[in-house]
Amino acid sequence: MAILITPTTKILIQGITGEFGARHTRLSLDYGTQVVAGVTPGKGGQHFEHQGHRVPIFNSVAEAARATGATVSAIFVPPPFAGDAILEAVDADLDLAVAITEGIPIRDMIRVKRAMQGRRTRLVGPNCPGLVTPGTGPGSKGGCRIGIAPGYIHRPGRVGVVSRSGTLTDEAVFQLTSKGLGQSTCVGIGGDPVNGTSHLDVIKLFNADPETHGIIMIGEIGGSAEVEAARWVREHCRKPVAGFIAGATAPAGRRMGHAGAVIGGHEDTAAAKIAIFRECGIEVAATPSDMADALLRSAAARGIKLS
Amino acid sequence: MNIHEYQAKALFEKYGVPVPRGAAARSQAEFATALAQLPEGPTMVKSQIHAGGRGKGTFTNGFKGGVKFCQDKVAALAMAGNMLGQTLVTAQTGPAGRRVQTVYFTVASDIKKEYYLAILLDRASSRPVIVASTEGGVEIEKVAHETPEKITKVRVDPAYGLADFQVRDLIAALGLTGAEAKNAAKLIRNLYTCFWETDAAMVEVNPLITTPAGEVLALDAKVSFDDNALFRHPEITALRDLNEEDPKEIEASKYALSYIALDGNIACLVNGAGLAMSTMDIIKHFGGTPANFLDVGGGASKDQVIAAFKIILGDPNVKGILVNIFGGIMDCNVIAQGIVEAVREVGLKLPLVVRLEGNNVEAGKATLAASGLTLVSGDTMADAAQKIVRLVA
Numbered sequence: 001m002a003i004l005i006t007p008t009t010k011i012l013i014q015g016i017t018g019e020f021g022a023r024h025t026r027l028s029l030d031y032g033t034q035v036v037a038g039v040t041p042g043k044g045g046q047h048f049e050h051q052g053h054r055v056p057i058f059n060s061v062a063e064a065a066r067a068t069g070a071t072v073s074a075i076f077v078p079p080p081f082a083g084d085a086i087l088e089a090v091d092a093d094l095d096l097a098v099a100i101t102e103g104i105p106i107r108d109m110i111r112v113k114r115a116m117q118g119r120r121t122r123l124v125g126p127n128c129p130g131l132v133t134p135g136t137g138p139g140s141k142g143g144c145r146i147g148i149a150p151g152y153i154h155r156p157g158r159v160g161v162v163s164r165s166g167t168l169t170d171e172a173v174f175q176l177t178s179k180g181l182g183q184s185t186c187v188g189i190g191g192d193p194v195n196g197t198s199h200l201d202v203i204k205l206f207n208a209d210p211e212t213h214g215i216i217m218i219g220e221i222g223g224s225a226e227v228e229a230a231r232w233v234r235e236h237c238r239k240p241v242a243g244f245i246a247g248a249t250a251p252a253g254r255r256m257g258h259a260g261a262v263i264g265g266h267e268d269t270a271a272a273k274i275a276i277f278r279e280c281g282i283e284v285a286a287t288p289s290d291m292a293d294a295l296l297r298s299a300a301a302r303g304i305k306l307s
Numbered sequence: 308m309n310i311h312e313y314q315a316k317a318l319f320e321k322y323g324v325p326v327p328r329g330a331a332a333r334s335q336a337e338f339a340t341a342l343a344q345l346p347e348g349p350t351m352v353k354s355q356i357h358a359g360g361r362g363k364g365t366f367t368n369g370f371k372g373g374v375k376f377c378q379d380k381v382a383a384l385a386m387a388g389n390m391l392g393q394t395l396v397t398a399q400t401g402p403a404g405r406r407v408q409t410v411y412f413t414v415a416s417d418i419k420k421e422y423y424l425a426i427l428l429d430r431a432s433s434r435p436v437i438v439a440s441t442e443g444g445v446e447i448e449k450v451a452h453e454t455p456e457k458i459t460k461v462r463v464d465p466a467y468g469l470a471d472f473q474v475r476d477l478i479a480a481l482g483l484t485g486a487e488a489k490n491a492a493k494l495i496r497n498l499y500t501c502f503w504e505t506d507a508a509m510v511e512v513n514p515l516i517t518t519p520a521g522e523v524l525a526l527d528a529k530v531s532f533d534d535n536a537l538f539r540h541p542e543i544t545a546l547r548d549l550n551e552e553d554p555k556e557i558e559a560s561k562y563a564l565s566y567i568a569l570d571g572n573i574a575c576l577v578n579g580a581g582l583a584m585s586t587m588d589i590i591k592h593f594g595g596t597p598a599n600f601l602d603v604g605g606g607a608s609k610d611q612v613i614a615a616f617k618i619i620l621g622d623p624n625v626k627g628i629l630v631n632i633f634g635g636i637m638d639c640n641v642i643a644q645g646i647v648e649a650v651r652e653v654g655l656k657l658p659l660v661v662r663l664e665g666n667n668v669e670a671g672k673a674t675l676a677a678s679g680l681t682l683v684s685g686d687t688m689a690d691a692a693q694k695i696v697r698l699v700a
Contacts, residue, residue, distance in 0.1 A: 027636070079535060105536035106428060107506050113433045114465045148605065150635030150666065165581020166605070170635045171688070174664065191580060194433045220581060223430045246585040249597055251569065270588070287592050288585040289689035 002133040002185040003160065003205040003212070004096060004122075005072060005144045009133075012037035012070035014077050014085045016048050016057060021076030024100075024148050026050045028074075031151040032135055032142040037064035039073075062092040072096040074130060074146045082126060083108035090121040098146050099126035099196070109194035116196075123196025129166035129188035147188065149173075157182015158306055159295065160206035162199055163218035164191050168246060168288060172216050175292035181306050184212040191220065199229035207237045214240045214295050214306045217282070221247030222268050227276050234280035240298035240306075243277045244285040245270045308532045310546045311355040313411040315510075315528035322501035324494055326525045329413035331355065338387050341412050342380045349415035350383040351376055354390045356397075356405040357551040359529070364397035366390070367404055373397065376415055383412055401570075408550050416524060421514035422481055423447055424495070424525075426502040428509075429462055435502065437461045437469075437495070439477050443514030469499045486521035494523050505543060506536030555618050562614040564603055571596025572626040573695055574619040576612070578603050578633065586631045589688055595696035598625050607637060612645030616653055627658040627699040629691060632665070639663045639671030647678040658698035659683065662691035 005011075011028075015021035016038025028035050029050050037056055038048050044059035058064035061073060073094050077085040082101040089097035104126050116123060124131065130147015134140035134154035145151045150170060155177045163169040169188050176183060187202045189195060199217055206212045215237075219226035226245065233241050248270035267273075277284050283298035285291040299306050310318075313331040320326060330341035342350070354361055354373035361373035366389070373395045377383040387410045396404035421443030429436035440458045442450045451458055459480035461473045474495055478488045494515075502510045511529040518524065537544045549557060559566035565580065569587070573595045577583035580602045587597035599619065603611050619625060632642050646661060662685035663671045675682060683698070685691025 080538065103535045105506055105539075106508070106533045107503070107536060110428070110433055110435070110465045148636065153635060153665075163581070165579060165584075167577075167579025167582035167633050167635070168585060170579075170633050170665070171582060174633070193428060193430050218581070220584065225430075244585070246581050246588060249569075249587040249591045250584060250600070251567075287589045287689055287692075288582070289589070289687045 003202070003209050004185060004187065005131055005133050005146060007032070007133060007135050007142055007144050008034065009072055009144050010034045010036045010068060010070045011072045011074055011144070011146055012039060012061065012064045012068065014039045014061065014073055014075045014089065016040055016055070016076070017043055018076055018078070022048070024076065025055070027151065028145045029053045031145045032137060033145045036068040037070050039064050061088045061094070065092045065094060070094070072146065073098065075099045075101060075125075077101055079103040079105070083112045086112050086123060086126075087115060090116050090119050093119075094121050096122050096124065098124045098128070098130050099190075100128060100130055100147050101125075102127040104192070106192075106194055109192065113194060113196070124187065125190040125192075125195060127192040128190030128195070129169060131185060131187050132183070133185045134183055149186065149188065153177055154186065155182035158184055158211060158213040160184050160202075160209070160212040160215045161186040161218070162202040162206070162215070163188055164220050165218060165246065168218050168244070171288055172218060172291045175289075176216075179292050179296070181292060184209060193223065199225045200232055203229050203233060203237065203241075207239060212239070213304055214299050215242070216291055216295055217241060217243045218291070219243065219245045219273060221245070221250050221270050221273070224267060226273050227267060230277050230280040230282055233282060240295060240302050240304055241282045242285055242291060242295035242298050243282040244288060244291050244294070245273045245277070246288070308534055308537060308543075308547055309357045309551070310530055310532075311357065311409060311548065312353065312528050313355055313409065314546045315530040316525070318501060318505065318530065319498070319525055319528055323497040324501060324525055325490075325522065326528065327413045327416045329411055331409050331411045332387065332391075333409050335388065335391065338384050338410070342384060345380065345412060345414055347380060349376065349378055350380055351413045351415045352383050352386045352390065353411040353413065354395050354407040355409035355411050356395055356400070356407060357548070358397050358399040358405060360397035360399050361395065364395045364400070367394040367396060373407070387412070405551065416516060416526060417518050417520075418526075419517040419519050421516055421526075423450070423513050424498070424515045425509065425511040425513070426499060426507070429460075432462050434462045434465060435499075437463065437473075437477060437499065439481055441481055443516070447513065463499065469496060483517070487517050487523060490521065490523040494525070506533045506540060507531065508533045555621050558614075559601070559618050562611050564601060564611060564615055564618070566618055567600040568622060569597055569599055570624070571598045572624050573699055574598040574601070574622065574625045574628045575631065576601050576603060576615050576619065576628065577631045578605065578607055578637065582631065582633060586629065586688065586692070589692040590629065590696065593692050593696045595692070595699060598622055605637065607642060607645070609641060609645035609648060612642060613649040613652060616649035616655070620653055620655070625657065627695050628660070629695040630659070630661045631688060631691060632663050634663070634665035634668070636666060639665055639668045640674055643671035643674035647674060647680060650680050650682070658695065660685050660691050660695040660698065662686070662688060
């Protein structure tokens with residue numbers, strides 16, 4: 001089991017013919033992911049070809065989903081049009097829309113999020129690396145890779161990873177795999193201040209997933225999403241959780257690459273978040289090199305096996 | 308992106324948010340023309356820099372106060388000469404301060420009472436929030452901490468926009484009645500439209516004032532914009548003042564590098580924002596101090612790495628460099644080649660620690676080893692950080 005996506009999940013790519021979308025579609029196909037359709041308005045009827053794969057391209061998401069049974073979309077559409085692309089996936093009633101695009105105006109996301117209320121589609125992102133549920137083949141091939149994560153560093157297993165940062169997720173996954181700990185699913189929720197799925201949403205899913213035995217939560221300065229998740233963990237989660245917060249040295253009020261990572265109030269500094277993690281029984285990684293070890297400490301303290 | 312007070316007030320006027328009459332001057336020669344646009348009488352002289360705390364700031368020549376009240380225009384003209392071209396240090400500028408390149412003259416308003424009004428994003432609800440307080444002209448953080456009951460927040464539903472009842476709630480919270488209430492309601496609506504239509508990240512009016520004549524005015528104006536939305540606002544992009552930005556940050560943005568200068572002595576070059584932030588953190592954890600934040604992005608090229616090295620070395624405080632690359636998708640060998648070329652081109656003399664991991668890492672490490680350069684290799688982030696901290700100490 002895994003959360004949100006499994007190796008049999010059928011996905012479509014919005015923006016499959018753009019350079020960025022095409023590159024990562026090829027990598028996902030190489031990984032063994034079921035990429036069944038692409039969407040580029042005006043290019044319907046063409047095909048995306050890669051090493052024997054022939055992925056049909058459609059003019060709209062609804063058409064693509066109807067024809068192929070795709071239930072999840074990965075969105076690589078450029079920022080000015082990405083909000084519209086998300087709404088199109090929502091309108092087609094997909095299960096999940098994963099917005100990889102970085103640089104979507106905040107106002108667009110405010111409107112998109114409001115328009116999604118009451119709809120069935122879940123949004124992950126934007127400005128996120130996407131999701132990976134590792135497969136059982138060599139280098140975890142045969143898994144489901146949605147987005148831009150390097151598939152080969154994963155191994156199938158029992159640790160769930162949720163993070164706002166792409167490269168820090170890679171760092172955590174690499175540490176886990178190096179220590180022989182595989183992953184159930186890794187979810188990059190993205191660095192933007194207005195996004196879809198939160199840390200808490202993912203933690204709840206991991207908590208309910210019998211195959212996930214431990215969780216790594218990676219956060220940043222800014223906002224209160226990690227704090228909200230930590231308080232829920234204290235009340236409801238019986239699985240070991242390790243946490244890391246990036247940005248202890250960031251100066252207040254400066255944007256550190258991620259639009260969401262601007263320190264505003266007193267509870268969104270790294271020190272405040274780390275203190276709350278500790279209060280909530282989350283094992284804090286002292287440095288980013290310590291993430292997998294922190295989870296091992298937490299699991300050992302509870303007598304839980306992660307491998 | 309931030310803009311100056313005088314630019315923000317011009318924007319306010321365009322949206323029907325009343326401000327005291329004012330005029331800006333960029334040179335001594337322009338002082339008289341600017342002042343001629345204002346009526347006789349008490350005049351404010353305000354240094355224009357992108358930082359708060361101007362009133363309590365001190366110029367590097369010893370002159371105190373970046374915002375001054377003058378009895379008349381003659382005094383204002385003389386006062387402006389004390390500010391223009393001088394460097395103002397405030398609580399927000401850092402010790403280096405900022406050079407005042409524009410002076411703004413405004414009519415000195417009669418103040419009945421000061422209030423606070425701001426609009427920004429409420430991350431928890433993903434909606435714009437209007438923040439208002441009866442405590443104006445002071446630091447809002449202090450009010451929030453000491454007397455939170457004096458702050459009212461109204462979250463706006465983006466599907467409907469600002470509703471009448473919400474404006475009434477704000478007016479009631481500010482305790483305004485009669486003509487003041489009517490004028491404030493119009494101001495709040497117009498300020499919200501300004502925030503929404505310009506893709507502002509924040510508009511802050513501190514203080515918002517009432518006058519004995521029943522007027523409601525934005526006495527100060529601080530506006531910043533969502534960088535992601537600038538592509539659809541060329542008229543706002545044109546307000547960018549490069550004098551207010553670190554030249555190294557401007558250079559970095561030309562190469563799509565995200566760079567922020569800090570005051571430490573260990574420079575870092577990293578891919579990914581989260582990894583870059585935590586690289587700074589781990590340097591600090593092992594007793595060093597980071598000189599910068601630098602994210603070369605997910606698909607760094609050789610040219611970007613070379614540009615990054617040059618920018619890092621433009622900071623005279625730098626005593627050592629830590630390169631931390633997790634190349635999940637990007638080819639580590641390309642990064643390694645970039646490092647070798649950059650080190651040769653700039654003739655690097657400082658200690659350099661490189662931690663490479665990921666795609667094609669063996670080839671990357673071989674390239675570094677074969678280069679004959681004196682660099683130290685780090686196995687993990689912790690190992691690399693400890694090594695550079697030792698080398699710089």
